[in-house]
Amino acid sequence: MTGIGFELLATDGRARRGRVTTAHGSIETPAFMPVGTAATVKAMTTDAVAATGAEILLGNTYHLMLRPTAERVAQLGGLHRFMNWNKPILTDSGGFQVMSLSDLRTMSEEGVTFKSHLDGSRHHLTPERSIQIQHMLDSNITMCLDECTPFPATPAQAESSMKLSMRWAKRSKDAFVERPGYGLFGIVQGSVYPELRAESVAALSDIGFDGYAIGGLAVGEGQETMFTVLDFTEPAMLKQRPRYLMGVGRPSDLIGAVRRGVDMFDCVMPTRSGRTGQAFVRRGTINIRNARHAHDERPLDAECGCPACQKYSRGYLHHLFKANEMLGPMLLTWHNLHYYQDLMRELRQAIADGRFETVASALEARLAEGDVEATTDPLGKPPKPQKQNRPPKAEKPATPNTADQDTTDE
């Protein structure tokens, strides 16, 4: 095997059922990758992450290059050994977080210079350095350094930015050290402009990558626009390579993007939301801090097999969050990741069975239903309805996904 493998096992409409193979094992697609920013999926052991069904994690080059440094991770055996995760790892290039987290950035053709958000130290990131860092981390899937074009961008801005990313993609490819079971993905840019996206796809295909990511989305454009961009971008992309939609997203985003031919996803949503008390369930979202859950003996989601749902009541989880107990974020993160993996399992099975549209539509309908209220508190305190928990608002399909890629604390 050179690079990483991809097998297209089934298609149903544009939805694809596939398998990515790497030096650390295979990944059934469509796949959701939990984010393990600083060499840990926050509030989770890797055993627990694996128990949810996750087959690949994402690590953040920006965070790891600053702390503990790529050299340190390499000295301690590489990222798999360092964080005790022996399955595949994908790392981003660091470019996105440089732009969103660091201070005093200066961009040039060569690369980007920035000050660390941790200690103000000065760093320089180029396509070559990003690839080198990801090599030291021992990442199975390395991402090219690119510029995530901000939204909105004029056609001229988007073109200039995309063309820089394409030149950087070529330099990334040249710097990448090929070895069996390790691969490099290019990233399609071009904002919301069909011709630019098409030009970017063509440029990357000419260079040749193990997989192709779609970047510059989930940055505030809204779900409808994101789907539109997928609709005109996907048909041009190589069928025989995996497609990765970066930084996406909410459950309804995943369903809609799988419907449009995407194979891989990552997002901080399930982990970050879990830490603040938001649970993703089959009927939308729940804010467990809401007073209406205090007396509720029911699990978060009666159909979920995760420990939070199998062993604990909503009343207990509510108590943990009110008491600022660490177990609250631990259990809600676990639940959310389990739910995301359940969702991907259902979508994979549906594609394999040729029932994608039936299953996807049913999932979308349930997400829109909203949570069922509990019975009255036997202790007599009536639940105070709170705005954020009114069922129809809990999971609006068209919610702008502005925050998806805001990885400040992940």
Added chain:
Amino acid sequence: MTGIGFELLATDGRARRGRVTTAHGSIETPAFMPVGTAATVKAMTTDAVAATGAEILLGNTYHLMLRPTAERVAQLGGLHRFMNWNKPILTDSGGFQVMSLSDLRTMSEEGVTFKSHLDGSRHHLTPERSIQIQHMLDSNITMCLDECTPFPATPAQAESSMKLSMRWAKRSKDAFVERPGYGLFGIVQGSVYPELRAESVAALSDIGFDGYAIGGLAVGEGQETMFTVLDFTEPAMLKQRPRYLMGVGRPSDLIGAVRRGVDMFDCVMPTRSGRTGQAFVRRGTINIRNARHAHDERPLDAECGCPACQKYSRGYLHHLFKANEMLGPMLLTWHNLHYYQDLMRELRQAIADGRFETVASALEARLAEGDVEATTDPLGKPPKPQKQNRPPKAEKPATPNTADQDTTDE
């Protein structure tokens, strides 16, 4: 079975090997009880707590009566079901935390009135109310409400305080609803005065309890004084009932107290220390935040079977604490609890084998040895030795145990 059972299986000198039986299973003694203040052992799932070997948890009446309230815990099925722990639970009376955490306390013969440290609300705790709350929590071992005599205390202060506690013990006994597999423990007070301790033991024995706790220690008197108090208190205590030393302690405290006939312990030390980066290991203590661990490939303790030691390097754990990642406290708490349970297992086996003194002395000698420094950092940054990690200071046998019962955040 009425009350809780206790079987004395073996003795070796004054050290005792026993078994406590309750409606939720049995506890091999000597036993260490992890503290689960607010219906959770901080940073641990109950499955993980059980995996360390813990057979009983302690819950805090003060915290639970304020949040989520005993009535709420009862409505949600009692503490076992609420927190998903089906083994025995011991609850304290609430008295100790009322004195250490709440505001505006007023003591009277009747009980104590206080303001909640959470919201300033006013509460009244009497022996009868404490017993009622613990009943609602469904605690297997209920503790009498007492006054933990401060240290130091004059003989007159200690006598007056002890006598109040004995009157409260009688009222606690009268209020306790007996049922099979549930028991009530009295608490010996009397500060450092032999006659007062003897009088307290006699008073409690006259009332009759399922077990007897030794209170008023680990409050600043130092290890030597604590052992002296045990030396003159223990011989008078009933042999056929379990003895519980409240709020103790460090590993050397546990060894010394088991040597003096104590059967049960609780302390926030392993959990609280774990959250701040202090690990208890066979050679003393380690502060994992210390720079000397950054490049260290070794586990915390090569002889430990916990996940933190089996799966992660010191370098990784150091990184987690430097990055303020939740997994750091999670893993160090797990390790510390596992180490404490290992220690109790070794002591139990040593008593059963009639080798207690040999084993205990060897354990004490290793604790005093201190950690072995790592080799030089291959990346060239020399470790900066820090005061708190100089081996001889890491685990001083005579360290004052002032903070053991300071349960502000547990």
